[in-house]
Amino acid sequence: xASREIAGVTVEFxxxxxxxxxTAWNExxxxxxxxxxxxxxxxxxxIEIVQYFRNxxxxxxxxxxxxxxxxxxxxxxxxxxxxxxxGPAKKAARIAGLKKPQGCV
Amino acid sequence: xxxxxxxxxxxxxxMMLNKLEPxxxxxxxxxxxxDQFETHxxxxxxxxxxxxxxxxKDVVKPKRDxxxxxxxxxxxxxxIIEPDKNQVKLENGTVLNYDxxxxxxxxxxxPAETEGMKEDMWRKNIFDFYTIEGTTALSKFLKYWxxxxxxxxxxxxxxxxPVAPLEFVFLADWWFTEQGIRxxxxxxxxxxxxxxxTKPKASQVFGDFLDKKNIKLMPxxxxxxxxxxxxxxxxxxxxxxxxxxxxxxxTNMGDDVIERSGMGDELNFIPxxxxxxxxxxxxxxxxxxxxxxxxxxxxxxxxxxxxxxxFDNIQSAMDGRPLxxxxxxxxxxxxxxxxxxxxxxxxxxxxxxxxxxxxLPGVGPFSLLEETKMNHYGKMMxxxxxxxxxxxxxxxxxxxxxxMAGKRA
Numbered sequence: 001x002a003s004r005e006i007a008g009v010t011v012e013f014x015x016x017x018x019x020x021x022x023t024a025w026n027e028x029x030x031x032x033x034x035x036x037x038x039x040x041x042x043x044x045x046x047i048e049i050v051q052y053f054r055n056x057x058x059x060x061x062x063x064x065x066x067x068x069x070x071x072x073x074x075x076x077x078x079x080x081x082x083x084x085x086x087g088p089a090k091k092a093a094r095i096a097g098l099k100k101p102q103g104c105v
Numbered sequence: 106x107x108x109x110x111x112x113x114x115x116x117x118x119x120m121m122l123n124k125l126e127p128x129x130x131x132x133x134x135x136x137x138x139x140d141q142f143e144t145h146x147x148x149x150x151x152x153x154x155x156x157x158x159x160x161x162k163d164v165v166k167p168k169r170d171x172x173x174x175x176x177x178x179x180x181x182x183x184x185i186i187e188p189d190k191n192q193v194k195l196e197n198g199t200v201l202n203y204d205x206x207x208x209x210x211x212x213x214x215x216p217a218e219t220e221g222m223k224e225d226m227w228r229k230n231i232f233d234f235y236t237i238e239g240t241t242a243l244s245k246f247l248k249y250w251x252x253x254x255x256x257x258x259x260x261x262x263x264x265x266x267p268v269a270p271l272e273f274v275f276l277a278d279w280w281f282t283e284q285g286i287r288x289x290x291x292x293x294x295x296x297x298x299x300x301x302x303t304k305p306k307a308s309q310v311f312g313d314f315l316d317k318k319n320i321k322l323m324p325x326x327x328x329x330x331x332x333x334x335x336x337x338x339x340x341x342x343x344x345x346x347x348x349x350x351x352x353x354x355x356t357n358m359g360d361d362v363i364e365r366s367g368m369g370d371e372l373n374f375i376p377x378x379x380x381x382x383x384x385x386x387x388x389x390x391x392x393x394x395x396x397x398x399x400x401x402x403x404x405x406x407x408x409x410x411x412x413x414x415x416f417d418n419i420q421s422a423m424d425g426r427p428l429x430x431x432x433x434x435x436x437x438x439x440x441x442x443x444x445x446x447x448x449x450x451x452x453x454x455x456x457x458x459x460x461x462x463x464x465l466p467g468v469g470p471f472s473l474l475e476e477t478k479m480n481h482y483g484k485m486m487x488x489x490x491x492x493x494x495x496x497x498x499x500x501x502x503x504x505x506x507x508x509m510a511g512k513r514a
Contacts, residue, residue, distance in 0.1 A: 065371060065372075067372065068370070068371040071371050072371075077341055078329070078341060080341075081341040081342055086342070087325070102400050
């Protein structure tokens with residue numbers, strides 16, 4: 001657990017560098033987190049997906065899987081990888097201020 | 106009469122049947138088990154068939170050999186489960202009503218989920234080893250293969266027995282050495298995970314094994330399609346890996362009946378309480394083994410540990426009492442590492458596989474996260490235990506709850 005300043009406010013992050021409290025999130029923070037993930041500009045399409053992540057998390061307690069995003073017509077997998085290169089599920093969850101998605105064993 | 110229906114007579118369903126049959130009052134409870142197939146496969150044995158260690162006959166027995174007398178066993182495909190009506194419709198026209206339902210319909214591979222996989226080259230130079238047909242076909246292919254590049258690819262997580270792909274490459278390294286063609290074979294392990302395994306310590310250990318055995322590791326590869334005309338797998342980010350022989354672990358999904366019944370998530374796995382094994386949605390429905398959406402391994406050892414928990418909880422539920430037994434995510438896996446040796450890992454939801462010793466009364470101790478001959482014998486001995494003890498619901502000298510004894514944190 002560590003706090004640091006981001007987008008003008010102090011935000012707490014967990015050991016995985018994901019936001020500790022998703023309610024402290026706002027779009028300005030999201031833009032900064034996106035930069036940290038190598039995404040220069042957060043487009044409306046990014047925001048739309050990030051919002052979907054947050055809604056899913058609030059309703060069912062976990063971030064959606066890539067398969068679910070594709071199957072439910074939110075975003076095709078190919079596009080998702082283009083928007084969040086190199087690990088879309090993890091990156092989108094982090095930008096959305098959520099916990100790190102649980103890996104499966 | 107009250108009715109308990111068990112769907113699926115695989116490892117989990119059969120084990121549960123044999124645990125509950127002796128304890129439920131026969132004047133009060135009627136038990137019915139349903140499965141569409143006649144044959145029970147010892148699935149851990151599929152791994153050994155391509156390398157001639159087992160033949161298909163070593164891994165099959167009739168399911169009926171494991172059904173106790175006095176229960177009803179129905180061989181039929183399940184049409185639909187209607188949990189709001191407490192009933193199950195079978196393809197043979199039977200409608201089964203139940204007071205309690207245990208869903209143990211398992212998980213299976215779905216190669217058609219990946220574009221280009223189950224097409225012209227399927228079982229020609231693209232094989233799975235998670236089905237009897239796949240592993241037998243691969244065994245015939247390998248017998249005459251003269252070498253080239255073998256790629257072992259996990260399509261997406263979760264998969265049944267997450268260590269099996271690693272065991273496959275370790276055994277392949279040994280087998281090609283035995284055949285005298287190891288120098289003519291390149292082996293590459295291509296996985297969507299960030300390393301050789303999911304948990305950090307084990308991932309490190311297995312990564313070192315891959316290195317030592319000259320097996321190339323390609324992590325973070327999420328397959329989008331198989332270009333079967335040009336023998337390449339292509340990721341969503343257009344990275345490609347060439348192969349001469351592709352051994353794939355296709356997308357694993359729960360049974361289609363779960364989708365037809367609207368009971369599952371996007372992979373047809375049923376949302377289940379990770380501690381009590383009760384369905385999240387229906388109080389009188391319990392889910393066991395691979396059919397759950399639990400963040401534990403999809404493996405026989407997991408079904409076994411869960412069965413101990415479910416045995417307590419379903420009886421509590423039948424008596425109208427609260428569910429007290431809690432599953433901790435315990436899994437225990439013997440991993441073949443080739444050349445007559447094996448590695449053992451033991452872990453749960455919260456504790457990753459750790460090194461140390463694993464005490465097992467009468468037989469052990471076994472070394473954890475370390476390669477030994479003893480661990481290999483443990484794996485080979487397990488087939489006997491599976492047929493003779495595990496499926497029959499007998500007590501094994503191993504706790505369902507993970508213990509820290511012997512482990513070094």
